[in-house]
Amino acid sequence: MDAHLRELYQEIILDHSRHPRHFGTLTDANHRADGFNPLCGDKVSIYLKVNGEDRIEDIAFEGKGCAISVASASLMSEMLKGRKVDEAETLMGGFLELVKGGEGADLSDDDREYLEAMAGVSAFPMRVKSATLAWHAMKSALEGDGTAKTE
Amino acid sequence: MSALSLKPHLYDVEAIRQDFPILAREVHGRPLVYLDNAASAQKPKQVMNKITDFVTTEYSNVHRGVHFLSAAATDRYEAARGRVKTFLNAAHEDEIVWTRGGTEAINLVASSFLSPRLEPGDEIVLSVMEHHSNIVPWHFLRERQGASLRWVDVSDDGELDPEDVARAIGPNTKFVAITHMSNVLGTHTALKEIVRIAHERGIPVLADGCQASVHGKVDVRDLDVDFYVMTGHKLYGPTGIGVLYARKAHLKAMRPYQGGGEMIREVTKANVTYAEPPMRFEAGTPPIIEAVGLAAALDYLDSIGRDAAAAHENALARRAEAKLKALNGVRLIGEARDKGPIVSFETIGIHAHDLATILDREGVAVRAGHHCAQVLMERCGVVATARASFGLYNTEAEVDALVDAVQIARKVFA
């Protein structure tokens, strides 16, 4: 197996895809959106509970998809819980850069280190959409328009 | 008689592979194992050379000029139409309409044949294993004209019982649109029987032959089918060209599809009259180079022998199925008795996209996804499958490479 593949399917990714964190729904969510990738049929629903101080108090997701899309949603949910809404946007920007082979210069060192597990996707351009689906859905949930498609 | 002469004619796959330069390339440092033939087939030198030769010596627009090249190009282009006629054993050359592909051929029938004949509440019968290109044009007629779609189910093995087509046909049925071979399950449908059943009830039939025409002989007169559709790029020919075969009587009764040059008899400020079929349906400059290339591809396929190629491909597919089944945790999707060289499968615990990514790094190209057949995916209860589809140049060693790569993927996900 080659190094790119090993990086893509590294242990963290496999672990998150097998045991996704925050998997399920949130009954008291005040933001939600569905993400759908029409190319491969991956589906994800994101639930967010944002409090009066614009902080993501709780987050959950459910859906069906490949290991990359599930792991990405799981990692995202871990990362965003407790963050402010405007931070979520910065994190998303940094994440999109990382999976397209960029630096993620706007990310803090801790955040970059955490998200770097997904950077292996950058060697697989056909799989970038799997990695970004949950993030796009999260963004539409926050913006309130309900559905997201990858590009 | 010597023992030698009793030997069956050998299928020399290594010689055939020499005709396809792309097969010699590597992918990610591994020899290419191209098993995505149902999506599109690679092109032999014979096709590329014919195109180069045509463009180098005789190319021009067709049916337009009086000059030398226009006549030469028109001859080549119309000879290609004749080649398709013999390929399908159609009765007349003017029953062959060029289109941009299989998709356009079906849209043409929906819009020029069926649409003007439909009343709200009329029914169109189709199977759950159709490709989106044999579903969406009929959905258009549902949306725009109030037609309703009647779906014929398949068995868990992926077989389509012609009697179920008979049961789906009711007093309001106006049309049957059915695949001749599923691009996902590989099921070869009993088309001749389906046509007989539909005709008994006075219903015309369109067969989507985009897959079946690649794997074995097709005789539209024997099938007695009304419309038969092929697409060039799956037949080892160029992209951008497809074929609609339609009975002369239907074509004569059909309204034009697109408007433009070539498809008219006379245009005035007040009026327009149309050319006879097939030109009535071929507005604009047609795919001239592609037609010449497609004719060369059909020559190529017949030089190998369509039945010999199909036997070779089917043997590879059955070998792949047996080996994949022997691995724990692989489920075949589509096990019809009469099946072409298309093998869809699910690897338990590994999503098709992850599997295809890992296979690709081993040089093995398969398709993963819904294969433009979401209705079928829903019927099978899956979101996506992996699909290995075989062409006339594939080998037993490539089947084994596929199976080895699947095992590597299982190790990654173990």
Ligand SMILES: Cc1ncc(COP(=O)(O)O)c(C=O)c1O
């Ligand atoms: C069964 C079937 N029908 C129709 C089509 C459409 O052909 P094309 O995309 O060349 O128009 C395809 C291939 O994509 C197919 O597999």
